[in-house]
Amino acid sequence: MLSLLLKSMRSRMIPTSLVTISLMASMVLLLSIERIQQGAEEGFNQSISGVDAIIGPRSSSLELVLYTVFHLGRPTNNITTETINDVKQRSDISWLVPIALGDSHRGFRVVATEPNYFKHIRYGNNQPLTFSKGVPFAELSEATLGSDVAEKLNYSIGSEIQITHGSIESIGSKHDDFSFKVTGVLNKTGTPIDQAVFLDLKGYELLHLGWKSGKKVFSLEDIDLSSLPPEALNPKTVTAAFVGLKSKLTIFNFSKNIREYPEEAISAVIPGIALSELWSIVGLVDKGFQLLSWIIIAISLIAMVTLIIASLDNRKHEMTIYRANGASPKFLAAMVIYESLVIGLVAIIGAIILVTAVTYFATNQLNLALGISPSFKWISLNEIKVFGIILLSGVLSGLIPAVMVFRKNLHQALS
Numbered sequence: 001m002l003s004l005l006l007k008s009m010r011s012r013m014i015p016t017s018l019v020t021i022s023l024m025a026s027m028v029l030l031l032s033i034e035r036i037q038q039g040a041e042e043g044f045n046q047s048i049s050g051v052d053a054i055i056g057p058r059s060s061s062l063e064l065v066l067y068t069v070f071h072l073g074r075p076t077n078n079i080t081t082e083t084i085n086d087v088k089q090r091s092d093i094s095w096l097v098p099i100a101l102g103d104s105h106r107g108f109r110v111v112a113t114e115p116n117y118f119k120h121i122r123y124g125n126n127q128p129l130t131f132s133k134g135v136p137f138a139e140l141s142e143a144t145l146g147s148d149v150a151e152k153l154n155y156s157i158g159s160e161i162q163i164t165h166g167s168i169e170s171i172g173s174k175h176d177d178f179s180f181k182v183t184g185v186l187n188k189t190g191t192p193i194d195q196a197v198f199l200d201l202k203g204y205e206l207l208h209l210g211w212k213s214g215k216k217v218f219s220l221e222d223i224d225l226s227s228l229p230p231e232a233l234n235p236k237t238v239t240a241a242f243v244g245l246k247s248k249l250t251i252f253n254f255s256k257n258i259r260e261y262p263e264e265a266i267s268a269v270i271p272g273i274a275l276s277e278l279w280s281i282v283g284l285v286d287k288g289f290q291l292l293s294w295i296i297i298a299i300s301l302i303a304m305v306t307l308i309i310a311s312l313d314n315r316k317h318e319m320t321i322y323r324a325n326g327a328s329p330k331f332l333a334a335m336v337i338y339e340s341l342v343i344g345l346v347a348i349i350g351a352i353i354l355v356t357a358v359t360y361f362a363t364n365q366l367n368l369a370l371g372i373s374p375s376f377k378w379i380s381l382n383e384i385k386v387f388g389i390i391l392l393s394g395v396l397s398g399l400i401p402a403v404m405v406f407r408k409n410l411h412q413a414l415s
Contacts, residue, residue: 015307016307016343019300019303019304019307019343020343020346020347020350021347021350022299022300022303023297023300023301023304023343023344023347023390023394024346024347024348024350024351024354025296026293026296026297026299026300027293027297027347027348027351027355027386027387027390028351028354028355028358029289029292029293029296030290030293030294030296030297030386031351031355031383031386032355032358032359032362033286033289033290033293034286034290034382035355035358035359035362036359036362037286039359039362039363041279043190043191044070044275044278045272045275046123046124046125046190046191047069047070047123047191047192047193048069048121048122048123048191048242048271049122049123049124049125049126049127050120050121050122050126050244051120051121051242051243051244051271052243052244052245052248052251052254052270053242053243053245053251053254053255053258053268053269053270053271054068054069054240054241054242054243054268054269054271055079055084055087055096055240055241055243055258055266055267055268055269056068056075056079056239056240056241056266056267056269057075057076057077057078057079057240057265057266057267058259058265058266058267059076059077059267061267061269061270061273061274061277062274062275062277062278063076064240064267064269064274065269065271065274065275067101067239068099068101068239068240068242069192069271070192071101071109071111071192071195071196074101074102075101075102075239075240078100078237078238078239079237079238079239079240079241079264079266080236080237080264081098081234081235081236081237081238082263083261083263083264083266084096084098084238084241086263087241087258087261090254092245092246092247092250092254093243093244093245093246094244094245094246095116095120095243095244096241096242096243096244097113097114097116097117097120097121097241097242097243098113098114098201098235098238098240098241099111099112099113099117099238099239099240099241099242100112100113100201100204100235100237100238100239101239101240102166102239103163103164103165103166103175103204103207104163104164104166105149105161105162105163105164105197106153106164108146108148108149108153108195108196108197109192109195109196109197110163110196110197110198110199110204111196111197111198111199112198112199112200112201112203112204112205112235113198113199113200113201114200114201115136115137115138115200117136117198117242118136118144118186120242120244121193121242123189123190123191123193124189124190127189129186129187129189129193130186130187131184131185131186131187132147132185132186132187132188133150133156133157133184133185134157134182134183134184134185135183135184136183136184136198137183137184137198137199137200137203138183139200139203140200140202140203140206140233141178141179141180141181141203142180142181142182142183142199142200142203143161143180143181143182143183143197143198143199144182144183144184144185144186144197144198145182145184145185145186145197145198146185146186146189146193146194146195146196146197146198147185147186147187147188147189147194148188148194148195149194149195149196149197150182150185155182155185156182156185157182157183157184157185158181158182159181159182160179160180160181160182161179161180161182161197162174162175162176162178162179162180163175163180163197163199163207165207165208175207178206178207180199180203201235201238202233202234202235204235205233205234205235205236206233209223209232243268251270254268255267255268255269255270297390297393301390301393301394301397302397304340304343304394304397304398305340305397305398305400305401308336308339308340308398308401309400309401309404332405333402333403333405334402335405336398336401336402336405337395337398337399337402339398340394340395340397340398341391341394341395341398343394344390344391344394344395345391347390348387348390348391351387352379
């Protein structure tokens, strides 16, 4: 039967191929949207681990997470180090790491922080940051690089870099009067950490000594850096601070207390809750695309049934030959059902191959745009269920022309 079926379908190659491609394309659309959304969510959720709260200026919680963790957008305001030092004295805090943002280096964000950043900040399933080369910065003139920065700019231990004043989105002047020496390169994490340059907060403050209102007033080459008092390099403000609490049970009370801090308008954002807001927004759009994809799949199945029914009149001669060779009406009806099954199977196999290619491309794009590298499976249990539903729907829809063939040939046999 299979040989006869394939020869029959080959005689109708163009219309059969078009219906198969249509069904395959609709499945690719459905599964690609779902995979990319799940991959992006996984990549975002694994970008920071072990951080219970992020303290920053009072603003949108999602906005604060996006520019502190994912380096998307720009800080709207800073908070004073006096406030940070005051908050750090709380008894419920285990550790606190301040960060300052605003500058960049050849398209990569600069993150000014303290050496204990590499001790406390984690990613994935609570995995620590490790070094492929060298060690963390220890002096104000040293820098640590994410793996992508070192790889794409061909930097190694001992390389000297200069920082550009301003974020990636804006054109700034280079801090060409002071250089940083690379002392360490982090292992790849698949997070925005890979695309960052890390400096000491005091070194970052030193860079901006000669700047006022975004313009260079004097060069660091004009002053004797050794004569500067230690307190001159203590940062006056920072962008935000990552916080780890002694007990996660106190996280909501901590967030409330920070929001009520009387000296400055600050807030403590819980990263997981902020990201859930993001996915609740993205989820609505994703569901809309999924609904559209299912509608397209339904249209493709209807087109398949229409094709089979429309071809029945043109296949009278073929059916007559089968009947003359002893084929029963049940045999002919089964051929029609198997035709729907073959179209569905070919469409599913093609969809799996194309979806894999699409998600591989999407992984590269997500890494370039967001700095995340989500992992995708060849095929998931949920996708197998989707394929099963589509295949079953195709077979059931094939029952309509199959019944027509059965009744017609049965009538001819009786007559």
